[in-house]
Amino acid sequence: MKRIKTAVVISDKMNKTRIVRVEWTIRSPLYGKFVKRNTKYYVHDEKNSTHVGDKVKIIQTRPISNKKRWKIYKEAS
Structure with a gap:
């Protein structure tokens, strides 16, 4: 089963490639405070849309280049 994540585009300067940020929250085991974490992914965007x-x-998809292993599934609203 392929993984699907929700992300925000943070860079569109490359042709057919976008950099997106995926954010999630975790609870600190020591203090109990919620902390934001994020990861950047290089994503394939065939139509530059x-x-x-x-x-x-x-x-998640097959490796497209050295850093790209994800592609845009659809635009979220």
């Missing part, structure tokens, strides 16, 4: 600030859903 997304821009900075867009919310998208990404899906």
Whole structure:
């Protein structure tokens, strides 16, 4: 089963490639405070249809290049 994540586009300067940020929260085991964590992914965008600030859903796929293992599944609203 392929993994699907919700992300926000943070860079659209490359052709057919976007950099997205996936955020999640965890609870600190020591203090009990909720802490935000994030990861950046290089994502394949075949049509260059997304821009900075867009919310998208990404899906895991075969390796497309050295850093790209995700592609845009659909634009989230």
